[in-house]
Amino acid sequence: MSEKQKKATAYWKENVRYLFILLAIWFIVSYGAGILFKDALDTIRLGGFKLGFWFAQQGSIYxxxxxIFVYVRLMNKLDKKYGYDE
Amino acid sequence: MSVQTWTYILVGITFSLYIGIAIWSRAGSTKEFYVAGGGVSPLANGMATAADWMSAASFISMAGIISFAGYDGSVYLMGWTGGYVLLALLLAPYLRKFGKFTVPDFIGDRYYSKTARMVAVFCALIVSFTYVAGQMQGVGLVFSRFLEVDMDTGVVIGMVIVLFYAVLGGMKGITYTQVAQYCVLIFAFMVPAIFISFQMTGNPIPQLGMGATLNDGSGVFLMDKLDGLSTELGFDEYTSGSKSMIDVFAITLALMVGTAGLPHVIVRFFTVKRVKDARKSAGWALLLIAILYTAAPAVSVFARTNLIDTVNNKPYADMPEWFSKWEITGLIKFDDKNGDGKIQYVADKNINELDVNRDIMVLANPEIADLPAWVIALVAAGSLAAALSTAAGLLLVISASVSHDLIKKVINPNISEKGELWAARGAATVAVVIAGYFGINPPGFVAAVVALAFGLAAASFFPAIVLGIFYKKMNKEGAIAGMVIGISLMLFYMLKFKFGIFDGGKEAVEGLKASWWFGISPEGFGSVAMLVNFIVSIVIMKFTPEPPENVQRIVEDIRIPSGAGEATGH
Structure with a gap:
C-alpha cells in the first residue's frame, strides 16, 4: 500500500469513528430519551416540562x-491533521 | 388599517422582492441553472435549504397537527430535524465531493449503469410531483382566505410567480429568492409566537414560555393546565399521546431517513464551493430550521389552550369575529346537537359539537389571540413564502431530472449547452402547469401521498447512496435490486393498508389496522422497507461480480475532502 493510500485509510478510519460516536448520541437523545425511555424520564420535571416530553419536542432538536457543529469542528481539525484542508 | 389592506401591502412587497431578485440573478449557463454556479456561501445555502425544506406543511399544518396530537406529534419534530444529522454526517460532504448536478447523476455513475440512473429518475419524479401538488394547494388556501380571491385564481397567481423566477433564474434565482423567503417566513412565524407567549406566560421566548407558569397569577404551569383540560374533555393527556411506542419509533425513523434521501434537499449541497462548506451549511440549515421547529410545539400548546378556553361551553352568539369568518370557509363547523346554544367541545363524537380543521391553528392563531392586524397579514405573507420556496426547489429537481438525466444523459448526449438550458426551462414550465392542475383539482389522496414520498425516499435513495459511499464493494446488481424491492414493498404496503386496494377499498382501511406488520402504520413502514433494501443489496452483492476498479477508485476519492473542484456536468 502506498504512503498516500495509507494516509487516506487512516483518515477514513478516524472519520468513521467520529460518525459512530456522534450517531450514538443522536440515537440516544431522540429514540432513547424521547421514545423508548420517555415514560421513565417523564417522572422527572424540568420546570413545567416532563423530561421525556421535553426531549421529544425540544431537547433532541437542540x-x-x-x-452537526461539533462534527464540523472535528472534521476541520482532522482535515488539517492529514493535510486535506483547503 | 384593516387586515385586508395590510395583507395586500405585505404580500405585494414580498412578491416584488422575489421578482426583483429573479431578474437580478438570471441563469446564463446550465451550471448556474442546476447548481447556482457552485459558489454559494454556507450561510446563504443554509438559509436557502431551510426555506426549501420548510414547506406549507411545516409552516401552516405542523403546529396544528401537534396541537391535536400532543406527544404523538413529536414524530414530525424529531423526524424532520434529525434527518439533517444523517444528511450532514453521511451524505452531504461526499456528494459534494463527487460534484455532479443531480442525485440520479450520483446513482448512475457510482453504479455504472443506465438502469440504476433510470430507477433514480423515476423515484425523483414521483417524490417531487406529489410534494409540489401539496404546495400549490397551500398557496390556494392562503390566497382564498386572506386576499379573498377564488382558490383557483390563487393557485394560478402562485404558478405565475414561481414560473417566473424558477424558469428565468434556475437554481441561482431560486437560491437567492429562498434566502429572502426564509427571512420572511421565520419573521412571520416568530412574531405571533412571541406575542402569544408573552400574553399567556409573561415570557417572550416561546420555547421557554411553553414550560412556564401562566400569567394569570394562579402559579399553574401551562402544560399542566393543558393536560388537565385535555383529560377533563375526554381527550388523551396532551403529554402522553395514543400511538404505540413501536409505531412512534418507526415513523420517526422513516421521516428522518426520508428527509436525508429527498432529492430537492440533497441537491442544495451541490451549490457550495468546498466539502467543508457543505458540512457547515448543513449545520446552518438545521439551526435555522430548529428556530421554527422548537417554536412550533410551543405554538401548538398556546393555540390548543386558547381554543379550549375560548370556545368550550361558551354561547355560540358570543363568539368573536374570526369564528364566523372561518366558518364561511368550512374549516370550522359547529352543530348545536343538544340545542342549548352553547358550544360543547369534547372527545366523545356523539356529544361533540365543534369540528376544527387542523390547518387553521396557525393561520387563525393571531386572530384567536387578538393580535394587531399587521401580524395577521404577516402570517399570510409567511405562508406564501414557505409554499413558494418549496415549490420552486421541487420544480428544479423535476426539470433537472428531465433535461439533464433523461435528455442529456440518455436520449440525446450531443445536445448543446444552450439546448439543454432551454430543455430545462421547458421542463420546468410543464411541471408548473401539471402542479397547478393538481393544486386546483386535488386528488383526494394528496395528503396520503406526501407521507408516501418520505417512505419512498427512505426505501430507495437512502440505502443506495449510503452504501455507495461507505461500502466500496457495493455493486450495481445489489443497489438496483435493493432500490426496486425497497420501493415495491413500500408501495405494496401503502396500497394495502392506506388505500385498502386488495380488500375492497377505503372502507376496509380501518379494519386492517389490526393486521399491520409488527404494528407499524403505513407512515412508519418506510423504515422497514429501508432495512429490507439494505439487506437485499448486501445479499445480492455477495453473489454477483465486484464493481470495476475505476468505480472503486471513485469511492476512495469521494472520501477525501480536498480537491472537490467545481460541480461539472461531464
Missing part, C-alpha cells in the same frame, strides 16, 4: 444542531 442536541441535533450541536452535533
Amino acid at each position: 442536541i441535533f444542531v450541536a452535533l
